[in-house]
Amino acid sequence: EVQLVESGGGLVKPGGSLRLSCEASGFTFSYTWMTWVRQAPGKGLEWVGRIKSKTDGGTTDYAPPVKGRFAISRDDSKNTLFLQMEGLKTEDTAIYYCKTRLWYAPGSLSGDYWGQGTLVTVSS
Amino acid sequence: EIVLTQSPGTLSLSPGERATLSCRASQSVSGSYLDWYQQRPGQAPRLLIYSASSRATGIPDRFSGSGSGRDFTLTISRLEPEDFAVYYCQQYGDSPLTFGQGTKVEIK
Numbered sequence: 001e002v003q004l005v006e007s008g009g010g011l012v013k014p015g016g017s018l019r020l021s022c023e024a025s026g027f028t029f030s031y032t033w034m035t036w037v038r039q040a041p042g043k044g045l046e047w048v049g050r051i052k053s054k055t056d057g058g059t060t061d062y063a064p065p066v067k068g069r070f071a072i073s074r075d076d077s078k079n080t081l082f083l084q085m086e087g088l089k090t091e092d093t094a095i096y097y098c099k100t101r102l103w104y105a106p107g108s109l110s111g112d113y114w115g116q117g118t119l120v121t122v123s124s
Numbered sequence: 125e126i127v128l129t130q131s132p133g134t135l136s137l138s139p140g141e142r143a144t145l146s147c148r149a150s151q152s153v154s155g156s157y158l159d160w161y162q163q164r165p166g167q168a169p170r171l172l173i174y175s176a177s178s179r180a181t182g183i184p185d186r187f188s189g190s191g192s193g194r195d196f197t198l199t200i201s202r203l204e205p206e207d208f209a210v211y212y213c214q215q216y217g218d219s220p221l222t223f224g225q226g227t228k229v230e231i232k
Contacts, residue, residue, distance in 0.1 A: 044210075044226045045163075045212050045214070045226075047223060050221070061219040061221075063220045064125065107175070109180060112159075112171035112174070112180060115168070
């Protein structure tokens with residue numbers, strides 16, 4: 001069974017830092033692209049960024065509002081995804097979800113999986 | 125960045141009725157790489173449709189997606205009580221990936 005479990009959320013002051021983790025199980029983590037999505041209270045979904053598998057280059061992409069402040073990384077030996085957040089702003093307050101998509105063949109989706117989310121609150 | 129605009133913002137319908145949700149992109153979506161998600165209160169989103177028209181595993185056939193280029197549609201043929209929720213489109217053809225602002229389907 002695929003499981004994604006986020007941790008590390010909490011209350012942080014504006015300008016502060018926080019590191020979120022997402023522990024994965026039930027699939028071959030090292031082969032899989034991983035994504036962070038967030039949702040501010042009462043608002044819509046916002047894509048934060050993604051990291052490709054090392055076999056696909058291991059590169060990262062970010063949404064403009066977080067580029068230069070957030071960094072996504074992965075530890076394939078621990079099946080864990082990270083989101084390092086620096087220079088936090090009040091508008092970064094949101095539930096942060098990690099997610100992934102698994103394919104059993106090109107163009108044929110096996111599943112789309114989300115964690116339960118972790119709440120980050122940026123407030124003085 | 126591709127901006128996705130969903131309409132209407134809110135759709136008020138009765139169970140058994142047909143729902144038609146629209147997602148318009150500011151530029152053509154590469155490969156028709158467009159998803160539709162459903163989100164119920166307090167839950168993570170659930171993928172309904174990927175690649176514009178392919179139903180995800182376990183999704184009832186009353187959900188269908190269509191479209192290409194800039195215009196995409198999610199149709200729910202006959203609304204069940206559990207379908208009243210918020211629906212989002214997302215394009216994954218170009219980075220940064222982007223979501224629409226959502227359409228709320230509410231009980232009339």
